[in-house]
Amino acid sequence: MLGFQDEVWWSRFARPSLNAWSEGPALRLQQLSADPQDAEPKALSCYGLLRADTGQMLLRFVKGRPVSQVTEDFLAWVCERLASEGKKALLMIWDNAS
Numbered sequence: 001m002l003g004f005q006d007e008v009w010w011s012r013f014a015r016p017s018l019n020a021w022s023e024g025p026a027l028r029l030q031q032l033s034a035d036p037q038d039a040e041p042k043a044l045s046c047y048g049l050l051r052a053d054t055g056q057m058l059l060r061f062v063k064g065r066p067v068s069q070v071t072e073d074f075l076a077w078v079c080e081r082l083a084s085e086g087k088k089a090l091l092m093i094w095d096n097a098s
Contacts, residue, residue, distance in 0.1 A: 001087045002052035003078075005094045007066045009045040047074040049092070 041063035047070075049058040058078060062070050082090055 001082060001090050003090060003092050004050040004052070005048065005092050007045060007047045007071070007074075009043050009065050011043045045070065047071070049078055 043063075043065050045062045045064060045066040047060045047062070047066065050056075051058065058081065060074050060077060062074075064070070079090065
């Protein structure tokens with residue numbers, strides 16, 4: 001089975017760069033910080049695999065950034081799902097953006 005994989009993550013506190021295409025003073029973003037009592041994760045990751053055979057997207061969300069162990073867990077999960085459908089092999093296109 002052919003699939004296209006990607007992952008993305010968002011921080012609850014890091015803000016993207018801000019561009020302003022207008023004259024006047026520069027725009028500023030408020031610096032956010034975590035409340036010590038806040039138990040929520042600081043980041044959220046999403047892994048996805050677009051299946052070429054069905055056009056479906058397999059998505060998996062996890063707390064935190066996409067580190068190696070989480071990536072390995074995602075790949076194991078995908079392989080288990082595909083094996084349960086009788087798939088024998090997975091050719092995955094994965095863009096490792098820097």
